[in-house]
Amino acid sequence: MEWEKGLSIWKQIERQLLRDIALEVFKPGEKMPTEMELATRFGVNRHTVRQAMAALAEANVVRVEQGRGAFVQESVLDYPVGNRTRFSQIVSSRHRMPDKRLVSDKILKASPTVARNLRLKPNEKVIEILSVSEADGIPLAVGQSFLPAKRFEGIVEIFKGTKSLTEAFREFGIQDYTRKFTKISAQLPNSKIAGLLKQQKSRPILLTESVDVDAAGAPIEYGNTSFTSDRVQLLVE
Amino acid sequence: MEWEKGLSIWKQIERQLLRDIALEVFKPGEKMPTEMELATRFGVNRHTVRQAMAALAEANVVRVEQGRGAFVQESVLDYPVGNRTRFSQIVSSRHRMPDKRLVSDKILKASPTVARNLRLKPNEKVIEILSVSEADGIPLAVGQSFLPAKRFEGIVEIFKGTKSLTEAFREFGIQDYTRKFTKISAQLPNSKIAGLLKQQKSRPILLTESVDVDAAGAPIEYGNTSFTSDRVQLLVE
DNA sequence: TAGAATTTGTTCGTATGTATG
């Protein structure tokens, strides 16, 4: 590579790498060449490459993981958190194919937390639905939803067909519902969640805990959603 | 320990540990005894203790880290994210002593991101303020704020006295301001942030990116805040 | 910074009790 005068070499390497990423020579999510490989390719010292990479990492273009390498950051999806959040609308408005895949469902007794949030008596029956939300086949979130079993008997069958809880609720006469609150925390995923999200166990997740209520204010869903922090960020407006 | 009939041993151990935590025999944030220690103390197999611990971890009472041990979860502070979030009000309303400590401040040229969010021309001067927010002397968040230097010349001195940006803004004639948006992501902290938050580098942080605007809609602050995910969760209502 | 020690995580296997039909 020819060095341009008056511009530091690491800046020029940074620019070149930025071009390569823009042109998808290195694709989002993929591993970049090692620092040594890049150093030989550019004919410079490894530290010069490191300076360029540090700038890219600072600008959030790549993500460097000790012992594993550097990875091109995927473009993050802004996921609005509000009182009328609907997954399919959000994703398709970004020109991506949404899909919500049912992983498992069962009927069980409400734990104290679930009972409190759904305003049920302890040990009342609830439906637990585990699902994975994807865009273009890439998992974005894993949701664990709890619904009062008495009120929503048979909802799982409808959900399987429509792949949307909003639609399924409509079948039960709920035209509209709103988000009562959303609590957001950051955690490291357990093996199950990491597997479903197809991500490293060492990468953090955004965990939301939320309650949806019907027009009358009665809780209809309590859920935890685990978002991949590499591909999603939450947006409050 | 005497085993009660008709109740599985791991359930009884779970109850006992829960009592110990409630009575602060094991205090929030502290390390629990190792599984082996507990197993000998209760006179059972390590697996039996693990089952009890798994239940406590599931209920979010403890947090288990491979190679390190189990820790009692600290009570988390609900930090509201809205368009009128004020740090000192939030913390003191929870009966805790808020403090915002200035770490550093400098004047520098706006990076592209900063310029875009503050609606400045690239390379215009901005004030960068790095601060740590604490409650009862425990760090909760590290904030990096950028303000237009031209408009807020000398604000750092006022901030040093009042320890509140809200107050400092008032000195500049800004009676009221609102949050335009907040973007939330999860990351692992770099060494600097981890050090300021006094937390492990392997524990994730909640990172918010936000812009505040004055009554006329002009951006007055662009900032990134890193919250300890162990002691804070964000709340959207 | 290399290796030993510590601690939790996972996977075998075995045995026992309990509920169900």
Place this chain on the structure above:
DNA sequence: CCATACATACGAACAAATTCT
């Protein structure tokens, strides 16, 4: 009474992450 399934409990060995020396 028997067969089956499931949860409980113990034991041993090894993997993986972290801390100590």
